[in-house]
Amino acid sequence: DGGITQSPKYLFRKEGQNVTLSCEQNLNHDAMYWYRQDPGQGLRLIYYSQIVNDFQKGDIAEGYSVSREKKESFPLTVTSAQKNPTAFYLCASSGTYHTDTQYFGPGTRLTVL
Amino acid sequence: EDQVTQSPEALRLQEGESSSLNCSYTVSGLRGLFWYRQDPGKGPEFLFTLYSAGEEKEKERLKATLTKKESFLHITAPKPEDSATYLCAVGGNQGGSEKLVFGKGTKLTVNP
Numbered sequence: 399d400g401g402i403t404q405s406p407k408y409l410f411r412k413e414g415q416n417v418t419l420s421c422e423q424n425l426n427h428d429a430m431y432w433y434r435q436d437p438g439q440g441l442r443l444i445y446y447s448q449i450v451n452d453f454q455k456g457d458i459a460e461g462y463s464v465s466r467e468k469k470e471s472f473p474l475t476v477t478s479a480q481k482n483p484t485a486f487y488l489c490a491s492s493g494t495y496h497t498d499t500q501y502f503g504p505g506t507r508l509t510v511l
Numbered sequence: 512e513d514q515v516t517q518s519p520e521a522l523r524l525q526e527g528e529s530s531s532l533n534c535s536y537t538v539s540g541l542r543g544l545f546w547y548r549q550d551p552g553k554g555p556e557f558l559f560t561l562y563s564a565g566e567e568k569e570k571e572r573l574k575a576t577l578t579k580k581e582s583f584l585h586i587t588a589p590k591p592e593d594s595a596t597y598l599c600a601v602g603g604n605q606g607g608s609e610k611l612v613f614g615k616g617t618k619l620t621v622n623p
Binding site for chain 1: 545552553557600610612
């Protein structure tokens with residue numbers, strides 16, 4: 399079955415620690431995205447990539463970093479510079495453009511201890 | 512600035528009681544309007560894409576419609592398993608730059 403996988407499902411971070419969230423897709427999509435979801439707010443775009451070895455900042459990129467070495471993979475690192483990282487993180491993929499239908503993974507819930 | 516407003520924030524229905532969720536939007540160069548269903552602790556599940564005013568799509572008890580300013584998600588004779596948060600997103604193209612903007616969602620509860 400084609401789809402998007404994210405791991406881990408739950409992640410706990412200590413102060414000053416960097417953590418990496420995994421996202422893999424087998425839909426053969428060109429574009430991949432990372433969103434952050436907080437209670438009472440719409441999904442906010444962190445980073446996106448439309449092609450391997452290229453990525454762009456979204457609306458809330460500060461304190462995050464990404465890489466896109468393979469078409470199937472788009473890991474997100476939450477750095478110690480992100481002051482309020484506790485949130486639900488969603489990875490998505492689509493054909494090529496933001497406005498192609500985006501399909502989402504199951505999410506990773508990150509909690510700062 | 513592109514904006515998406517969903518109403519109501521929360522809706523409680525009895526099983527079988529039909530209703531509609533609203534998604535009002537302002538966007539430059541509409542490229543598509545998307546509806547998703549999200550269960551607690553899970554990723555959004557794609558439901559529909561609408562591209563132009565007058566378009567309608569159906570899936571089981573759900574029917575999505577689109578005008579130039581808003582979209583409705585009609586739920587006919589809902590069941591408890593329809594309880595979820597429904598998200599609306601609008602894709603726009605302004606000056607060659609594409610963007611997808613999400614609303615905050617409507618939390619639907621269907622009581623047996």
